[in-house]
Amino acid sequence: xxxxxxxxxxxxxxxxxxxxxxxxxxxxxxxxxxxxxxxxxxxxxxxxxxxxxxxxxxxxxxxxxxxxxxxxxxxxxxxxxxxxxxxxxxxxxxxxxxxxxxxxxxxxxxx
Amino acid sequence: xxxxxxxxxxxxxxxxxxxxxxxxxxxxxxxxxxxxxxxxxxxxxxxxxxxxxxxxxxxxxxxxxxxxxxxxxxxxxxxxxxxxxxxxxxxxxxxxxxxxxxxxxxxxx
Numbered sequence: 001x002x003x004x005x006x007x008x009x010x011x012x013x014x015x016x017x018x019x020x021x022x023x024x025x026x027x028x029x030x031x032x033x034x035x036x037x038x039x040x041x042x043x044x045x046x047x048x049x050x051x052x053x054x055x056x057x058x059x060x061x062x063x064x065x066x067x068x069x070x071x072x073x074x075x076x077x078x079x080x081x082x083x084x085x086x087x088x089x090x091x092x093x094x095x096x097x098x099x100x101x102x103x104x105x106x107x108x109x110x111x
Numbered sequence: 112x113x114x115x116x117x118x119x120x121x122x123x124x125x126x127x128x129x130x131x132x133x134x135x136x137x138x139x140x141x142x143x144x145x146x147x148x149x150x151x152x153x154x155x156x157x158x159x160x161x162x163x164x165x166x167x168x169x170x171x172x173x174x175x176x177x178x179x180x181x182x183x184x185x186x187x188x189x190x191x192x193x194x195x196x197x198x199x200x201x202x203x204x205x206x207x208x209x210x211x212x213x214x215x216x217x218x219x220x
Contacts, residue, residue, distance in 0.1 A: 032207065042117075042153070042199060051207060058207070090153055097203060099144055099156035107216040 001033065003027065006091050006103035012111050013085060014026050021076045021106045022078030030096055032074035036060060037105075038090040046089075047100070049074055078108065115140075115202050117211035125219050130190050132214035133202035134183040141204040143176055143183045149196040157185075159203070160196070190218050 005023045013019045025032065031050050035043040045058030049068040063082025068074050074093075078085045086109050091099035116135050124130050134143065142161040146154035158167055160183060167174045173186045183200055195217035197213040 041213075042212045043201075044210075045207065048139075048206055051136075056206070097205070099159060100154070100208060102153040102155070105153050 003089060004048065004093055004101055004103035004107045006089075006106050008106060009104065011106055013108060014111050016080045018077055018079050019108070020079070021089055021091075021108070023074045023103060024072055025074075025091075025093040025101075026072060027063045027093055027101060028071070029093035029101070030071070032066070032068065033093050033094075033100065034058075034066065034074070034076045035090045035092065037090060043090065046076065081083075115159050115200060115209050115211040117200060117214050119214055120212065121215045122212050123217045123219065124190050127189050128191060130187040130194070130216055132185050132198050132200075132216075134185075136202065139180050140176075140183070142202075143206065144201045144203050145174060145183075145185055145200065146199045147196050148199065152196075154199060161195075162210045190216070191220050192218050194218055209218070 007022045033048040034046040036046055037043050041104045044060050046064050047058055049055035049056055052068055052071050055066050055068050065077045089106045091103045094100045118133050142157045145157040148154045160172050163180050164178045165176040171188045175184045195218050197215045199210050199213045201208045201210045
């Protein structure tokens with residue numbers, strides 16, 4: 001059953017804490033992306049990666065970090081530098097310039 | 112940078128009525144992708160439009176790409192309660208998929 005798996009579904013962050021969101025895909029897609037969605041808003045690109053060991057900043061990369069050590073995995077770390085992290089985080093993958101397949105998302109809240 | 116605007120932001124319709132959402136840009140769009148996001152869910156790809164003036168249909172959904180490639184629209188004929196959700200257009204320029212703000216469709220049975 002091919003797809004994108006994000007975990008956890010819900011995550012709570014304490015002030016000053018770094019948290020990591022997991023994203024795994026078994027679609028053999030080259031490109032992977034992280035988007036942030038705020039209530040009633042569109043999606044904004046945080047980071048993207050076209051190939052293993054390479055990634056690029058999107059529109060709102062400040063306070064976030066990523067790694068792409070394996071084709072299947074693209075974890076996102078929300079660092080303590082991100083002062084307003086409460087949002088819905090969506091991971092996606094695609095063939096090059098193709099339509100995005102999205103995971104089910106992680107809802108992050110601040111305690 | 113590139114901005115993609117969608118109108119309206121919200122639309123309430125009676126079941127059976129038609130619905131249209133519009134996607135506009137001040138600059139030429141590369142190609143347009145449309146997604147649907149059900150409440151509490153994640154975006155699901157619907158269609159991609161590439162050519163100027165292109166029209167594509169999926170059952171009750173009709174997608175158009177403007178002649179100047181600066182706008183696009185999604186029209187739903189005879190809405191059903193299953194059409195509820197937010198519809199997003201996105202400009203697919205290179206690796207950067209720039210999303211519009213979405214139109215949230217609510218359907219009264």
